[in-house]
Each structure stands twice: as structure tokens, then as C-alpha cells.
Amino acid sequence: MALVLSEDAQLVRDQALDFFREKSPILALRKLRDSADPTGFSRELWREMADLGWTGFLVSEDAGGSGFGMVGLGQVLEAAGRTLAASPLISTALIGASALDIAGTPAQKSAYLTSLLSGDTITALASEEGSHHNPAAVAATARPSADGWVLDGRKTFVLDGHVATLLIVSARTAAGITLFLVPAATQGVTITRRLMADSRNAALVTLANVHLPAGALLGTDGGGTALLDRLLDRARVGLAAEMLGSACEAFDRTVQYLKDRKQFGVPIGSFQALKHRAAVLFAEIEVTRSAVLAALTALDEGAADAAALASLAKAKANATLNLASSEGVQMHGGIGMTDEHEIGFFLKRSRVAEITFGSTGFHRDRYAALNGY
């Protein structure tokens, strides 16, 4: 496993950096927020992303994708993180595409995959039930019915839930945790948008006596834990890549401010207290970049330690973006506390992203468990 970007991956990175910088600067997120946009992202831009092939990176070629893989998608996500771009990249291009590609039956693929690739179908993973990430804590139930399944339950933190047309729901059957494909329009499904500090999409989903056909089962009955683990590991690493981009951007802006802002007649960047903290942050970002690239690569290669590397990458990205966003605000002084300045957006995004798919503590503990302690 060589930790270098291929030329193809570099091209994708450069293209994505230009794309987000030009079409989705932080100003775009501010506008979505201030206009209380009902969608929470730009559908037009999402279609452009689909046209660039990003929805198909995790879909195999015979199913209509490019199979370019996690390293490639990671470059797109990192670039999106730089401008805090809101989009269904993670909910759909990453989780939804993976779920269908890995576990979908031919019927499920033909029903959803083509429209996912074109940007029409938005998917959302509905697995969390509490306020802390815990894919094993599933109280939602799925009972067999004459012609399929009946689902009941409540899901608390469903990314892109209110815009999704297709939900991927975890529920407990007699055989254990199992995943189901639930069209959002199914009777008994109620979706309520939740407004989060980062102005990104999340929703509460309740399922009351939701009747599904037998073909709604994703993967095998009772096979949800293993499948969810695979999907979540991709999601964790993809999000870590996005967070790396956000950390880099917050850091670059802060270093620039240290050079521009003068106090006591000198740039504040000449004060050693600030220099050292900036240098520490530089080091943390470098090691986070290595962890993220190693995890992306391990997922593509199906390496034995991919799960441990996923936890490593998410734990590191959490800690580093937390530091970069906190230091960013502090080193900007009063202006950093204003809504008008953009540095505060990184702080708000950071804390939501940190708890998404597992906090730092969750991943330290998982890393320990995976390493035998």
C-alpha cells in the first residue's frame, strides 16, 4: 500500500477543488441558511456533481458506475470540506451507492441505482436511535408479515433524511439487526427536519406500522450488523476526508490572518505563543492526512486492518478539526466570534461532524477493541 495519490486521483482532486471553490464557496452555505432553503443544498449543483461521475465512484462498472473507489471519492470530499459545501455526497454517493452496490439485488439495483447515479434518487441511512453513535443499539423492529415486513421505530439523526427518496433503515428481526430499503413516501413513515448548528441536513424519522414487500430486505435477514459496519467504515473515512479538508482550510485562513493582523505594531504571527500553536496544528494536520489516505487506500484494497484504520482516521480527523476550528476562532479574536466572518462556520461544522458516525471516544475504544485491548 503506497501512500501516494495516483495521477488520476490528483486530477480528480484538482477538478473538485476548482469546482467547489467556484460554485460552492462558504457564501453558498450562508445563503442556504439565511433563506431557510427547504432542500438544504443546491439540486442543480448536485446534478452537476452527478454529471462529473462522482455518484458512480463507488458503483462497479457493470452496474453503471466507474468503480473509481474511496481514494477518489475522498479527494472530492476533502475539496468539499474546504468550502463546507452542503451536498448529499456522503448520504448518497457514499452510503447509498455502497449499500446498493454491495448488497443490492438485481431488482433493487435496477429500481434505484440508475436514478442514484443521475442525481435523482437521494438516499439516507437511518440507523442512529440515541444521541450517541451506536449502530448496535437498535430498538426498531421488523416483523414478518404475509407478504413482507412491518417496521416500527424511531431514528434520531438521519443525514439528508428530509430530502431523501429512499431510506436505508436498520431494524431488529428474530435473526438480529437487518437493513431494509424504505421508500420515503411509504405510508407510516414520518420525517421531520432537524436544524443543526452546521446548517446541514438531518432529520428525525419515525416508522409506525410501515408495511414493506419482501423485496425491501437489503442483504440477508440478520446480516445487518456486518453490512452496516462496512457501510459505516466507508462513511467514517469519507467524512474524515471531508473534515481534513475543513481543517486545512480553517488552518490556512488562520495562518493568513496571523500574517495580516497587526497589534503592538507587528503582525500577531510574530508572537511565539501563536507561532507554536500554529506549528503544532500543522503537525496534527500532516499526520491526519496520512491516516485518512491510509484508510481510504485500505478500504479500496479490502485490507485486513481497514476497520482499525477507519477508526484511526475518524478519531484523528475529529481531534484535528476540533483543534483547528477552536484555534481558528481564538486566533481571530473578536472578529472570529461574528456571524459575518466565516471562521465560525468551521467551528459549527466541526462539532456536528465529530459526533457523526462516532465521536473521538467511540473510535478510540473501537480501535482498542480491534487491536485486542
Place this chain on the structure above:
Amino acid sequence: MSLAAFRTETRAWLQDNCPPLMRTPAPADETVWGGRNPTWKHPEQKLWMDRMAARGWTLPTFPKQYGGGGLSLEQAEILGEEMRALGCRAPLQGMGQTMLAPVLLEYGTEAQKQEHLPQIIRGEIRWCQGYSEPGAGSDLAGLQSRAVLQGDHFLVNGHKIWTSNAHYADKIFCLVRTDPTAKKHEGISFLLIDMAQPGVRARPIRLISGASVFCETFIENVQVPRENLLGELNKGWTIAKRLLEHERKSIGGIGDRAGGLANTPAWELAKLHAGEQDGRIADPALRQDIAAYAIDAAAFQLTRKRAADEAQAGRPPGPMSAMFKYYGTELNKRRYEMVLAAEGVQGVGWEGDDFSADELRWTREWLRSKANTIEGGTSEVQLNIIAKRVLGLPD
């Protein structure tokens, strides 16, 4: 020869030539330093050093004409991998190999290379580093030791401190001031001095660990032949800095070296001393701390690998290597703190039979690890360098 063939041949040679005892982790007091008066605890140490030196594999990538192994970077990496796979000890260590040899190769005259490199590679001469002085630590260029050129030799008078292993060393590479009127970085020269002469004296200093690994070194009216000047007169600072880069690389890599501790991770000790529950460390706070450390350590190893992979792929070196010394040494200190936290009372024993030899050794190594962020340029100095060179922050 193809790399695959090289690997096969190397593996076979190591199997045949590395004595079984040299395939066990080396306790700190069994490091092989070589020199005119070497100490051997086991005859296998000398056998192993001599066999490796005969192939030039104590400095595998150095040119054959100076006794080196003449290996390519890829071959040297394979040699390292095969040695690790077999658990081979380092056949020889020291400042001659890791610090002086690379600058000799870069700045030395042909005669200097012919004289010194083979001696380093064969472990015949042990070197020490005469940089720091009582008044010049982080501000190294403020050094005051003097050398005055008198015809065919320099007359040297100086006072060095923190000179690691000077009391065992045969020679010292020394920074001296040769032009007291020039600006401080421009009047420094780099001299190679034989310590086996009257006027050179090393007085050991006792450390917090109880050991004496460094000395105060006095140089009084010592004549040094002119041909022992490395590089040009008054141009020693450039060489001094280059040598520091090599030093920082080797200190930053301290965590990868297979010492005794590397084979007993903190989590194993934690299970032993803090209890085990369902196969896990029973104390969840300790488990979190150890995992947090382990994650940083793994991410750092991946960063070293990324730098190496980028270099191998022909990409220009990124700025990341500037943080290796800082991050690697801070991690090494944390590693020992984790060991202490895992061991509880057993981790802070000083002497006596109720502590195992390993436990006592780790107490001392924990104390020794504190020097990692001081020697070779302190962590604060490393952060200054990153802020200035990488981030471009103003003075």
C-alpha cells in the same frame, strides 16, 4: 540483480549469519558502539558486527569504495525489512554512522573520506558530538570554543557540555569559532579532533535516571592538524546544520527502533497490572489513554511512510519532514508515560528484588526519554523552525 532475487539472497544470508542471540531484543546496555576499546557482553555481538561490516551493511547505502554496502535505497529498505522480520539487532550504532558519516560523504575531501568512513563502517572508531556549550544550547551559534590557525595546525581551547558518551568516545566532531570578528554564524568551523591526547578531558555528568551518558568536555591547548578541518574555514555552520538534520531524523525515528519496550506494548502491561475484563483492559480511562496514544503513534508511522513513498515516487519533498523530530520525540515521551500509567506501582520502582529487571529498566528509560525533546534541538526550537520555514510566520 532483481529486487526479488536480492531479497531471497539477503534473507538466506541473514539466516546463515545472524547469531541466534542477535535475533533477540537488545537491552539498552547491549548496544554495540564499536571503538578502540569496545566492551562486549557476548562474543556474538562482535561476530555480528564484523560480519555485517564486512559487507558494508553497517552503512548499507554508502559507496563500496569507502567500505559501504553500495546498496540502492530500495535494496536498503529490503535489508531493513528482512532484518526486522528476523528480529535482528542493529549490528552497530553511534554518532559516527548516523550523523558524521553523511556529512563526511557530502563535504569531506577524498583523503578525509578514505580515512574516516571505513573506520566508522567497521566500528573501529567511536565518535561523539561537540556542539553544545554552557552558554550555547538552543542558541548554538553563540558558541565560544576557539580554534586559531597556526601554520599546519589549529590550536584549540574550549569547553563543551552534554557531550553524549564523550568518556567512551575516541574522537569528537567539534564546532569551534575561528573568526571572532565575523557575524556569529559566519565565524564557525567544523573540526575533527582525536580525544586520545593530553588536553582533552571528559568528565561524566550524572542524569536523573542515575546513569551517566553525557559529559562535560574540556579542550585545553590541543593541536589539531589542519587537514582535520571539514569543509572550508569559517563555513562550518552549513555543515553543522546539515548534520543536525541527520541527527533529528535519527532521533525522530526513535520509536521504530526495536528496543526491549517496543515488544511489550503498554496495553499488554495494562491488562497485566490493571486487570482484564472480557479480553479488554478493565480500566476504561486507561484504555482510552492508551488508544489515544496508539492512534497518534500509528498516524505518525503512516506519515513517515507517506514521506518515503512520495520520495520513492519522485515527488518533490513536502514540508512534512519538518515535524518529524518534534512529533516523534513527543510521542516517545508519551509512550513511556503510558507504560508507567499501565504498570502502576510497578512502574516507579527504583531498585530491589520486588521489581522485575524490565520494570526497573523502564523506570530509567522513562526518565531518559525526557531528553528526546531536548537533545538535537528542543521541541520549542523545532516549532520555531516550522513556524518560520514552513508557515512563513514573521520573526
